[in-house]
Amino acid sequence: MKKRLLITVAALCCCLSASAGNGLFSRLHAGLEWGGSFTVLNHYHYNYLDDAVGFRINEEAVRGMFNLNGYFAGYAGMDVAKELNLSLLLGYESIYDGREVMPLSIRLNWYPSGCHSDGLLFFADTGSGIRKSDSMVKRAQIGTGYRLSLSDYSSLDLRLGIRICHDNPDVWDPVEEEYISRRNILRNDAHYFALNFGLVIEF
């Protein structure tokens, strides 16, 4: 995460020196976004020692599902070029049933028609989901959308994206009907694929 952040800051400095603009403050923007996400696919790989049966169990599978969750976030960013915007995003998101995180991500937005004109947009972001108790969730998203320019400095975006999250969830033992103790878990990787849709107001 730190290495990714350093590379991004270095890229930002290069872009700033090459970009044209009216001034620094006119290129700073902030916004709010909210929306829903449909988690449609779950890949998991669990490997744990089951005390009840006395041997190791290895499970790996991909399963389809339909789980509706929500998210909202605030972000602040800068137009690093005529068509590029780099933002830092912090919010609150539910990635799966009972798994809520605070995502902290860096997002790159590309507006082929210009940062403040009507037109298609494309974005990609990557970061972590912070939780109080457990390990962090790694997340990444790519997507597209449409920007409606409301004024010189404000706009409304409709966005659609595909989000991937990597988590280390607790493993449920269906026989004992309890969670496997963490000290018995050798591997508990889970990936969640979701379709995100949302609205963004930028000002």
Next chain:
Amino acid sequence: MLTSCIAETMKPNLKIIAALSVMFFCLPAAGGGFSVGTYNSLKGFGICMNANTESGIRNSYTLYADTFDVLNGKYNTPGIKAVFLHYNRLAGFSTEKARIDLLLAPGATVGYVRDYNSGGHYGICSCVDFSTCCLASFDRGIEIEFGFDIELGVLGRRLGDGIELGLYRNGVSRGYFPHVKISYRFR
């Protein structure tokens, strides 16, 4: 006879939803133009219609699904609320492409919802609303409203053979949740 047959076959909560929907869609539009859009909040999601009169009054009608205990996964089915707000303009200014107004409104809310201490059971709430919002109206016809509202009222739910009336707590305790309405202005 047809409507009575339809009413007989519908479940009670669907009857209420149908009645609220009829009330919402049969409202006349005011002379100063109107806008239609979406209502977005942690309290719920729905649709709204705003009618502006020529004297500067803005009447707002909102119908939304109340997502109390739904967003956290406790229950799967939301409640439903209909809200009427009578906005008065307090202050405002215009920029090149937009007009920003500060509005204050009294209003009323009725709904079929759960409450904080209703044990997951639905009841009918009837409240007086107080709302304040900042409205941005852009030249291209889009209106964005950001505001807060507090609902003071009662919730009545069936308890055995009788009805229990109590304070509708969510109307006050969730008053700090903001709402955002995004609408398109037709004229």
